[in-house]
Amino acid sequence: MIIKNAEFITSVANKKQFIVPNKPLIAICGKSNVGKSSLINALANRKKLAKTSVTPGRTRLVNYFDFGSFILADLPGYGFAKVSQAEKEKWAHLLEDFFAYSKLITHVFSLVDIRHKPTSDDLQMINYLHHYALPFTIIATKADKIGKTRIKDRLKEIGNYLAVGESSIYPVSSETGYGKDKILQKIESVLEIYNDEFFNTTDEEDDEETQE
Ligand SMILES: Nc1nc2c(ncn2[C@@H]2O[C@H](COP(=O)(O)OP(=O)(O)O)[C@@H](O)[C@H]2O)c(=O)[nH]1
Numbered sequence: 001m002i003i004k005n006a007e008f009i010t011s012v013a014n015k016k017q018f019i020v021p022n023k024p025l026i027a028i029c030g031k032s033n034v035g036k037s038s039l040i041n042a043l044a045n046r047k048k049l050a051k052t053s054v055t056p057g058r059t060r061l062v063n064y065f066d067f068g069s070f071i072l073a074d075l076p077g078y079g080f081a082k083v084s085q086a087e088k089e090k091w092a093h094l095l096e097d098f099f100a101y102s103k104l105i106t107h108v109f110s111l112v113d114i115r116h117k118p119t120s121d122d123l124q125m126i127n128y129l130h131h132y133a134l135p136f137t138i139i140a141t142k143a144d145k146i147g148k149t150r151i152k153d154r155l156k157e158i159g160n161y162l163a164v165g166e167s168s169i170y171p172v173s174s175e176t177g178y179g180k181d182k183i184l185q186k187i188e189s190v191l192e193i194y195n196d197e198f199f200n201t202t203d204e205e206d207d208e209e210t211q212e
C-alpha cells in the first residue's frame with residue numbers, strides 16, 4: 001500500500017466536534033512523546049504533516065488526517081507528569097469520550113516505547129480498548145534506539161506485561177522506516193475487513209438486531 005497525498009483535516013477539543021467518518025478510522029494513542037505524530041508523518045512520507053514536539057504534553061486535541069482510503073486520528077498523549085491534575089482530567093475525559101464513540105472507530109494503534117516497560121497508563125489504555133471491544137494493535141516505537149538483536153526480547157517483555165502475543169506487536173522506527181511496511185500491511189487488512197463488513201451488512205440483519 002502506498003500513501004499519497006495525506007492531508008490534515010481538523011483538530012477538535014470536545015466530543016461535539018468528533019467527525020463521523022465515511023470511511024475506516026484508525027486511531028493512534030499512546031503516552032506523550034512516544035512517537036504518535038512521528039509515526040503519522042512516516043506513514044504519510046511527510047516531514048511536517050503532524051506536529052512533532054521536543055516538549056511533550058502539548059497536544060490536548062484530537063487531530064484528524066485524511067489518508068485517502070482511511071482516516072487517522074492522532075489522540076492526545078497521556079501520562080505526562082508535568083501538567084496539573086485538572087489538565088490531566090480534561091485529557092482523560094477527551095480520551096474516554098473518544099473511545100465511548102467506539103462505533104466510529106475501526107481500529108486502534110496503541111503505541112508503547114520499545115525501550116521501556118509499559119506504564120500503568122499504557123495498561124489502563126489497553127483495558128479501555130478491551131472494555132469498548134475495540135480491535136487494536138500494539139506498536140513498539142523507536143526501534144532504532146536499541147540493537148536489532150534486542151527487538152525480539154523487548155517485544156516478549158512488553159507482550160507479557162500487556163497480555164498480548166509478542167507476534168502481534170509491531171516494532172517500528174519512524175526515524176529509519178524500519179517496520180513501516182508491516183504496519184502498512186496491517187492497515188490494508190484492517191481496510192479489507194471494514195469493506196467486507198460494510199458490503200455484507202444487509203437490511204435483514206439490521207432487522208434482527210432491532211428485535212433483540
Ligand atoms: N530515534 C527516534 N526518535 C523518535 C522516533 N519517533 C519519535 N521520535 C522522537 O520522539 C519525540 C516525540 O515524538 P512525537 O512524534 O512528537 O511524539 P508524540 O507526543 O507521541 O506525538 C520527538 O523528538 C521525535 O523526534 C523514532 O522512531 N526514533
Ligand SMILES: [Mg+2]
Nearest residue numbers: 036037051059
Ligand atoms: Mg504528537
